[in-house]
Amino acid sequence: MNIAVIGLGLIGGSFALAAKKHLTEVELFGGDKNPNHLKEAIEKQIIDHELLSEHIPQMDVIIMAIPVDVAAKLVLELLDQINDNALLFDAGSTKSSICNAVALHPKRNQFLGTHPIAGTEFSGPSAAFPDLYVNQTQILCETQKTRPDLLEWAMQFFRSMDMQIQEMDPLSHDQHIAYVSHISHISSFMLGKTVMEKEEDERTIFDMAGSGFASTVRLAKSSPQMWTPIFKQNNENILEVLGEYIANLEQFKSLLESKNWAALFRQMEEINSIKTILEGIPEGKNINKTNTI
Amino acid sequence: MNIAVIGLGLIGGSFALAAKKHLTEVELFGGDKNPNHLKEAIEKQIIDHELLSEHIPQMDVIIMAIPVDVAAKLVLELLDQINDNALLFDAGSTKSSICNAVALHPKRNQFLGTHPIAGTEFSGPSAAFPDLYVNQTQILCETQKTRPDLLEWAMQFFRSMDMQIQEMDPLSHDQHIAYVSHISHISSFMLGKTVMEKEEDERTIFDMAGSGFASTVRLAKSSPQMWTPIFKQNNENILEVLGEYIANLEQFKSLLESKNWAALFRQMEEINSIKTILEGIPEGKNINKTNTI
Numbered sequence: 002m003n004i005a006v007i008g009l010g011l012i013g014g015s016f017a018l019a020a021k022k023h024l025t026e027v028e029l030f031g032g033d034k035n036p037n038h039l040k041e042a043i044e045k046q047i048i049d050h051e052l053l054s055e056h057i058p059q060m061d062v063i064i065m066a067i068p069v070d071v072a073a074k075l076v077l078e079l080l081d082q083i084n085d086n087a088l089l090f091d092a093g094s095t096k097s098s099i100c101n102a103v104a105l106h107p108k109r110n111q112f113l114g115t116h117p118i119a120g121t122e123f124s125g126p127s128a129a130f131p132d133l134y135v136n137q138t139q140i141l142c143e144t145q146k147t148r149p150d151l152l153e154w155a156m157q158f159f160r161s162m163d164m165q166i167q168e169m170d171p172l173s174h175d176q177h178i179a180y181v182s183h184i185s186h187i188s189s190f191m192l193g194k195t196v197m198e199k200e201e202d203e204r205t206i207f208d209m210a211g212s213g214f215a216s217t218v219r220l221a222k223s224s225p226q227m228w229t230p231i232f233k234q235n236n237e238n239i240l241e242v243l244g245e246y247i248a249n250l251e252q253f254k255s256l257l258e259s260k261n262w263a264a265l266f267r268q269m270e271e272i273n274s275i276k277t278i279l280e281g282i283p284e285g286k287n288i289n290k291t292n293t294i
Numbered sequence: 295m296n297i298a299v300i301g302l303g304l305i306g307g308s309f310a311l312a313a314k315k316h317l318t319e320v321e322l323f324g325g326d327k328n329p330n331h332l333k334e335a336i337e338k339q340i341i342d343h344e345l346l347s348e349h350i351p352q353m354d355v356i357i358m359a360i361p362v363d364v365a366a367k368l369v370l371e372l373l374d375q376i377n378d379n380a381l382l383f384d385a386g387s388t389k390s391s392i393c394n395a396v397a398l399h400p401k402r403n404q405f406l407g408t409h410p411i412a413g414t415e416f417s418g419p420s421a422a423f424p425d426l427y428v429n430q431t432q433i434l435c436e437t438q439k440t441r442p443d444l445l446e447w448a449m450q451f452f453r454s455m456d457m458q459i460q461e462m463d464p465l466s467h468d469q470h471i472a473y474v475s476h477i478s479h480i481s482s483f484m485l486g487k488t489v490m491e492k493e494e495d496e497r498t499i500f501d502m503a504g505s506g507f508a509s510t511v512r513l514a515k516s517s518p519q520m521w522t523p524i525f526k527q528n529n530e531n532i533l534e535v536l537g538e539y540i541a542n543l544e545q546f547k548s549l550l551e552s553k554n555w556a557a558l559f560r561q562m563e564e565i566n567s568i569k570t571i572l573e574g575i576p577e578g579k580n581i582n583k584t585n586t587i
Contacts, residue, residue, distance in 0.1 A: 067379050074352055092419040093418045115533055122511075138501055179487045185510040191542040192345040192481055193568040195535065195560070208431060209572050210474040211411040215572060216509050217478040222569045225562035229555050236550060242488065243547050247540060249484040249491075253307040257529060260521050268487070269518035276515045278500050279508060 002061040005030040005052045006076070009042040011120060012092050013066030014129025016049045022131045023161040030056055034125075042126040048264075057082040062090075062154075070094040070230035080108040088151040090115050093134050094178065094227075096171035097235040098141045108150030114142040116174065117164065122222040131163075139164040142171045161207045179238035184246055185237070186220045186228060295354040298323040298345045301370070302335040304413060305385050306359030307422025310340045314452040315424045323349055325417075335419040350375040355383075355447075362386040363523035366395045373401040381541055387520075388527040389435045406448050407435040409467065409473075410457065410488065415515040427453075432457040435464045435558035474529035479513045479521060480532070486514030492556040494564050 004020050006013045009031050016027050033039045042048050050056075057063070063079060065072050068215030072093050079089055080103065091099055091115040101111045119137040139159045144152055159166055169177075196218070200206040216275060231237060256265050297313050299306045302324050309321050326332045326343030335341050343349075350356070356372060365386050371521050372382055373396065383406040384392055396405045412430035416423060432452045437445055452459055464471075489511075493499040525532060549558050 082538070084443070101437055118502055120506065122506075135506065140502065165501075177493075177499050177502055180492055181499055181507045184488065185507050186544060187543070188481055188485055189510055190562055190565050191539060191546060192478060193565045194542050195477065195539045197565065197568060197571075199473055199535075199538070200470075204578065206470050208475055209433065209470055209553050210572075211412055211413065211430065213413065213415075213513050214474045214478050216512055218480055218568065218572070219509055220506050221565050222560070223566075223573070225409065225482045225559045225566065228562060230351065231551060232558060233553070233555055235551070240547065242492075243543065243550070246484060246488045247547065248538065249487050250540050250543070253480060253484060254533065256425065257525060257536070258531055260526070260529070262526055265525060266518045266522045269483055269521060270481050270518070271515075272486045272490065272514050273518065275490060278490075279503075279511070279515070 002057055003028050003030060003056075004031070005056065005060045005063045006048065007032045007079075007110050007127050008067035009033040009038050009047060010066060010124050011128040011133070012117065013064060014047050014119075014126045015119075015131065015133035016064050016066065016092070017042070018129055018131035019134060019162045020158075023158070030060065033152060038126050046128060047126055047129060058084050059088055060084075062088045062158075065089070065091040065093075067093075068227055068230045069095050069098060069234050071160065073098045073130075073234075077105055077106060080106050080112060083108065085111075086151075087111060088113065088155060090155060092117055094182065094231050096140075096169075096174045098234045100143055100171040101199065103233045108149040109146060110149060113144070113152060113230060115159075116140040116142075116170065116178070122271050124224045124227070134159075134162045134164050135220065136163055136165065138167055140167050140169050140174055142169060142174060144168055146204075175235050176238050179235055179242045183231065183235060183239050184242045186223055187243060188246065189218055189220035190223075193218045245279065295319065296321050296323060296349075296352055298325070298349065298353045298356045299341065300325045300345065300358050300372075302326040302331050302340060302419050302422075303359060303417050304426070305410065306357060306368045307335060307340045308412075308424065308426035309357050309359065309370050309385070310335070311422055311424035312427060312455045313451075316451070323353065326429075331419050338419060340419055340422060347375075353375050353377075353380055355381045355451075358382070358384040360386075361520055361523045362388045362527050364389045365525075367532060369396055370399060373399050373405060376401065376406075378402060379444075380404060381406065381448060383448060385410055387475065388523050389433075389467045390467075391577065393436055393464040402439055403441040404444060406437070406440045406445060406449075407464065409433040409435075411469070415512050417517045417520070427452075427455045427457050429456055429458065432458055433460050433462050433467055434464060435467060437461055446467075468486065468528050472528055472535045476524065476528060476532050477535045479516055480536060481539065482511055482513035483516075485509050486487035488571040517536045 004027055006017045020027055029048040030050050031042050031053035042111050042151040072091050089111055092115055100114050103109050117134055117139050119133050297320055299310045313320055321344040323343045324335050325345040358428050365384050376382055377410040382404055385408055393407050396402050410432050412426050426485055
């Protein structure tokens with residue numbers, strides 16, 4: 002079968018490598034707007050061939066792993082061109098925008114919106130690896146709108162790489178993901194900014210930085226190309242969470258100002274219960290991939 | 295030689311285990327206000343004997359690894375009791391308070407203020423391991439006030455476990471550490487709080503949590519017993535950094551509100567340069583110890 006991956010970064014590249022690992026008789030085609038990434042993906046045998054526009058109708062599966070704003074446009078062009086038995090799925094971090102975009106397309110039932118909750122702060126083909134998705138959650142949106150045989154193929158593919166499938170409507174997805182992903186990135190970016198602004202002599206401070214700092218700030222290395230469109234598409238949900246986050250920080254600050262140590266203690270003790278919740282995050286959802294920080 | 299460790303948690307327990315690994319003919323004595331921790335430390339052979347008050351004058355080295363408020367008081371009692379050739383060092387996360395406390399003590403030159411930049415979010419004797427300090431920074435304060443032979447012994451001990459020694463005055467330490475450690479903890483605690491408040495059905499949201507969330511929120515598991523006194527002693531520095539952090543978040547929020555995507559992009563791109571800085575953090579300062587999240 003022919004599989005095309007559009008966007009050969011961490012997410013797309015890892016899907017290509019996973020397809021090579023788990024599927025038989027598969028030819029991988031790939032495209033990337035960055036010619037260096039395309040070259041690298043071919044050299045590293047992440048893909049077998051460059052994807053040209055004339056190949057599109059011959060593809061059995063097309064995977065889009067590109068910034069969410071580009072995806073919402075490209076998806077319509079691709080649906081126009083794919084053959085009647087092809088599956089097209091995306092892997093973007095927002096889901097309402099793309100699901101709305103395809104809603105009225107005649108080939109809507111050949112599309113599946115997905116969000117693999119997996120990644121590292123690294124990007125590009127060199128960051129891709131075949132086991133990125135092992136034990137990770139794969140969120141599927143509006144599965145009832147996808148043709149059952151194509152949906153079944155997709156689910157088999159995700160299960161073959163040991164992903165845990167979860168269904169969710171696009172609006173809930175975008176609201177929830179603002180809490181467990183988008184706000185973490187803002188928190189981390191701003192932490193990096195605060196520290197960098199302060200210290201003119203960077204070495205003094207960064208020599209003192211330990212694993213705690215590295216851990217909270219690692220998402221500040223994330224790609225602006227990927228994140229600006231996410232912030233744009235999920236603007237409203239993110240603003241809500243960010244407002245709550247700032248309010249909590251303000252409240253903590255006023256407890257520090259009023260030297261209310263008992264209340265600070267109680268608050269931290271309550272938040273500690275997140276331990277139990279985090280333990281419930283399946284194994285494999287670890288941060289091994291970041292141990293070079 | 296006789297070494298006593300007061301406070302048998304992650305920090306003290308790991309110093310005890312490192313002493314057993316790197317020193318010869320050493321007897322380890324230990325004390326902890328939590329009787330279960332004491333029992334556990336003996337069972338796990340982290341220490342050889344319970345430390346009783348009559349042992350204090352027979353100790354060659356005493357290591358204090360207890361909350362910083364208790365340390366600032368206990369240090370004076372210990373200095374009163376140690377013999378004239380003993381070394382006493384602490385391992386607290388604030389340094390002005392304890393250095394001020396000992397300033398006028400007749401045995402000031404037998405004390406050394408240290409801050410090992412090492413740790414995980416886990417606590418208690420079961421979290422201790424002998425290589426916690428390998429390649430980590432050890433900050434020493436006011437070394438000129440410690441008797442040269444005792445200072446030399448301490449530096450040899452820290453070097454034997456491959457620590458990287460850095461000297462710093464207590465005021466600078468407390469100011470810098472607010473940026474690279476204390477604010478990270480607040481950021482993480484408040485992130486945990488924001489998410490937990492929102493989600494009544496915890497599973498929905500935490501099933502969606504990936505490594506990015508786990509990484510930014512892991513410090514929210516830290517011990518309130520340890521952190522309340524740190525926030526108390528370093529109140530002023532922390533309030534300054536927290537104010538700057540909130541201001542940065544507010545500014546980011548207003549860019550989101552005004553939909554100024556170009557400015558958001560530029561800002562994230564600038565912060566990305568933290569990559570290069572973080573690469574300078576010595577190897578071993580990784581987050582391997584947290585890979586069970």
